[in-house]
Structures are given as C-alpha cells and as structure tokens.
Amino acid sequence: MKRIIDGRAYNTATAIEVFSEEECYGSGAWWGLYQTRFGEFFKVKFDHGGEEVLEFGPIADTEAQELLEEHANHLVEQYFGEMPEGGMAERRLTIRLPGNLVERMEVSATCLGLSLNSYAMRCFEQCVSKDGFPPMRA
Structure with missing residues (x-):
C-alpha cells in the first residue's frame, strides 16, 4: 500500500516492517509500524474487517520508540x-x-x-x- 502525504511517499512494499500486531484474535484488525528506506517511521492501522484503513501516516521518532517500548521492547535498541x-x-x-x-x-x-x-x-x-x-x- 502506498500513500503520498505532504509530498512524500510512504510505501509498505518498499519499507521495512518494524513490527505489526493483530488487535483482536481473528477479527482482522491490525496495525503495523514501518520505516522507510530513509529512516522515517509511519504507522498503518486497519479496521476489524481488515479492509478499511483507519490510520496511515508518518509518526515522530519519539512515538515510534514509545510503540516499540510497549509492544516490541526487544527491538528498541535495534532502531534507536x-x-x-x-x-x-x-x-x-x-x-x-x-x-x-x-x-x-x-x-x-x-x-x-x-x-x-x-x-x-x-x-x-x-x-x-x-x-x-x-x-x-x-
């Protein structure tokens, strides 16, 4: 999935998937944290059907670090x-x-x-x- 936001491309196909998580087992809802080839983080979130995009956009490094500290603590030092x-x-x-x-x-x-x-x-x-x-x- 690719979106252009403020003149910059964010593409899940070319970015590194840092972490993703299903929100409720079997519901299809999930979110993922990605990092572009140039180091910017962005977050993608889908609804329970897994079809509607609820959130897609860049996030600050501090927010990315907070997400990793909470959901994938073992990855914090790898990225920060x-x-x-x-x-x-x-x-x-x-x-x-x-x-x-x-x-x-x-x-x-x-x-x-x-x-x-x-x-x-x-x-x-x-x-x-x-x-x-x-x-x-x-």
Whole structure:
C-alpha cells in the first residue's frame, strides 16, 4: 500500500516492517509500524474487517520508540541505539548529519563491532580530547 502525504511517499512494499500486531484474535484488525528506506517511521492501522484503513501516516521518532517500548521492547535498541542504564547521567542529543557521513559512520561502526551510538560517542570523546579539554567526571 502506498500513500503520498505532504509530498512524500510512504510505501509498505518498499519499507521495512518494524513490527505489526493483530488487535483482536481473528477479527482482522491490525496495525503495523514501518520505516522507510530513509529512516522515517509511519504507522498503518486497519479496521476489524481488515479492509478499511483507519490510520496511515508518518509518526515522530519519539512515538515510534514509545510503540516499540510497549509492544516490541526487544527491538528498541535495534532502531534507536543503545539506551542508557537507569540512573546514568546521560542526555539524549539530536544532531543532523549529511547522509553520506552517516553511511560512512555506520560502515565504520559495523566493521569495529560497535553500535552507531557507541561509535559516535567514541568519535565525540576523541574530538574533545584532541581539542585539549579534560574529561568530565560523573
């Protein structure tokens, strides 16, 4: 199923199905969380007959993460990176990077057996150290 929303295509045939769930056993109602080839999440929801689309559209990363935390907790870190352990003094940081840099970082992280988050933290730490700033204490 494909829909154009705000000039962008969302296609279940070309997207990754992240997770789907039947709402009531045998009723035909279901919903699915998908991710486009470029990383945007979208949600699809069908009625009990499985024929009428009740919801189809992009959702924010935070909503996608909340859905996975509730319905498919084992997938959260696969899509959102390593989560800080409870009680750790960490903050979430959103940065914008050119696609080609992200691809190079992903390849490097994979080659080193690291998550992208761990690899990025390593890069940030090296850069700050190179600039001569002392490490922060927890």
